[in-house]
Amino acid sequence: GNSVTQMEGPVTLSEEAFLTINCTYTATGYPSLFWYVQYPGEGLQLLLKATKADDKGSNKGFEATYRKETTSFHLEKGSVQVSDSAVYFCALTPNTGNQFYFGTGTSLTVIP
Amino acid sequence: DSGVTQTPKHLITATGQRVTLRCSPRSGDLSVYWYQQSLDQGLQFLIQYYNGEERAKGNILERFSAQQFPDLHSELNLSSLELGDSALYFCASSQGLAETDTQYFGPGTRLTVL
Numbered sequence: 001g002n003s004v005t006q007m008e009g010p011v012t013l014s015e016e017a018f019l020t021i022n023c024t025y026t027a028t029g030y031p032s033l034f035w036y037v038q039y040p041g042e043g044l045q046l047l048l049k050a051t052k053a054d055d056k057g058s059n060k061g062f063e064a065t066y067r068k069e070t071t072s073f074h075l076e077k078g079s080v081q082v083s084d085s086a087v088y089f090c091a092l093t094p095n096t097g098n099q100f101y102f103g104t105g106t107s108l109t110v111i112p
Numbered sequence: 113d114s115g116v117t118q119t120p121k122h123l124i125t126a127t128g129q130r131v132t133l134r135c136s137p138r139s140g141d142l143s144v145y146w147y148q149q150s151l152d153q154g155l156q157f158l159i160q161y162y163n164g165e166e167r168a169k170g171n172i173l174e175r176f177s178a179q180q181f182p183d184l185h186s187e188l189n190l191s192s193l194e195l196g197d198s199a200l201y202f203c204a205s206s207q208g209l210a211e212t213d214t215q216y217f218g219p220g221t222r223l224t225v226l
Contacts, residue, residue: 043217089155097168101157
């Protein structure tokens with residue numbers, strides 16, 4: 001089946017620290033992978049995506065590389081800011097019929 | 113602001129009742145998706161419509177139904193409500209049919225079933 005597993009939160013970091021949020025997946029076929037961000041009181045926003053193996057998605061200083069060999073799509077940022085405080089969701093679509101699967105979300109709090 | 117609007121923002125109702133949630137997609141978007149976000153189940157894909165036609169079904173209960181109208185707005189109908197249906201319901205829209213199209217999420221409707 002299809003599923004996404006992401007690291008448990010909450011994660012608390014100091015400003016300018018390095019961020020990694022782990023995400024691994026199980027999928028049939030060749031999925032596309034996404035990271036979404038949800039700020040308090042808002043809907044989800046697409047942060048970045050990768051549609052094939054070895055693709056790197058990047059946006060706003062965040063990066064994630066689609067690793068087929070380890071079935072992973074870890075989110076990284078070199079220097080987090082207070083404004084990055086949010087919940088981050090890893091997601092996939094197996095590209096076999098418009099189905100979407102989300103991880104449980106990882107809450108990030110960045111303190112000044 | 114994603115351009116996707118959802119009404120109402122909050123809804124409180126009793127078990128056994130029926131409610132309708134409304135979503136207006138971004139201008140020009142033909143696909144509408146519905147999601148349920150709850151503490152115990154996380155974020156679950158419910159259903160997708162494209163240009164008025166149902167395109168994909170996820171974990172949608174039989175008590176739930178949706179439709180997309182000619183003006184492209186969509187409604188999610190939840191009936192015989194149970195306590196466990198309390199959740200945040202999101203609508204999202206995208207331009208086309210491709211699974212990799214960017215989905216733009218609305219602010220959600222918070223449903224509380226008492």
